[in-house]
Amino acid sequence: MEDESPFKAEIVKGKVALLTGGASGIGYEISYQMGLHGASIAIMGRRKHVLDSAVATLLSHGISAIGLEGDVRKREDAIRVLDSTVKHYGRLDILVNAAAGNFLVPAEDLSLNGFRTVIDIDSVGTFTMCHEALKYLKKGGIGKDPSCGGTIINISATLHYTATWYQIHVSAAKAAVDSITRSLALEWGTDYDIRVNGIAPGPIEDTAGFSKLAPEEILGSAKEHVLADNKMGKKWDIAMAALYLASDAGKYINGATLVIDGGDWLGKPRHTPKEAVKELSRVVERRSRVELIGISKSKL
Ligand code: COA
DSSP, X not given: OOOOOSSOTTTXXXXXXXXXXXXXXXXXXXXXXXXXXXXXXEEEEXXXXXXXXXXXXXXXXXXXXXXXXOOTTOHHHHHHHHHHHHHHHXXXXXXXXOOOOOOOOOGGGOOHHHHHHHIIIIIIHHHHHHHHHHHHHXXXXXXXXXXXXXXXXEEOOSGGGSOOTTOXXXXXXXXXXXXXXXXXXXXXXXXXXOEEEEEEEOSXXXXXXXXXXXXXXXXXXXXXXXXXXXXXXXXXXXXXXXXXXXXXXXXXXXXXXXXXXXXXXXXXXXXXXXXXXXXXXXXXXXXHHHHHHHHHHHHO
């Protein structure tokens, strides 16, 4: 059964949203929820059959949707897709950068091209889409209210908050995405009334990201532990956050990257059971005071 939305059905009514990587995974769920809450949807992706099937499903739910083929690594694709979106719907209010590339690889085995490919998709792709979307998203942009700009949401990750095994390329790429989010929030929030925020999802069920990072073939019997140790989220959790950020409910939020991971990235394994700490802590404290008193008396 689908989780019910806590938001009013018209929370993004009348808005036009373009989502890169919007035909599958987290990007698709954001497309779907924004559509259910009143937005018209354009999704950009590389694979025509995936786009076609996503658009057909959105249309079957009564959502206004179009699919536009394109690769965020190509500036001409970005320009064409943005142009087609605005030609079709007359305006652009929301840009969601959800396109991403990922694979597991030890740093020593990653080629320069492999590193660059992920940076190109995640970081440069995000900047390219934002850069080319500026003229549509800024206040007074085509079809827009002269007093009100649009909003951008960049999908990030938590990998780079510490360090993550076999993810040097994605960690570097997402660190750049977070930095882009803050710089654009500062410059474009001030100059053009565009809010720029990010979402950093933790492990999310049923996504290419999770199945690539925790594949059964690699984890084998350890998979159950990984699943038990990770608090898995749903695509819905991310889509609700995107709705919040894109709607007027989030109108005072700019330059933030919202971590949505159930606290997962904070997780250090518990080294001592809680009951043991309760018993031992006072004993240790008492001993250290006795030792301190002993030291100070010996100095007299
Ligand atoms: N391990 C090591 N290197 C890898 C790799 C892997 N598993 N997969 C790709 N690479 C390297 C390639 O060897 C190549 O480098 P080289 O020229 O030095 O050999 C480089 O990465 C580019 O790979 P290529 O397959 O040509 O790129 P692509 O543009 O076809 O695909 C990817 C891009 C690799 C990011 C691909 O995984 C992709 O399209 N991902 C999108 C979907 C996705 O990852 N979703 C998850 C989102 S979290």
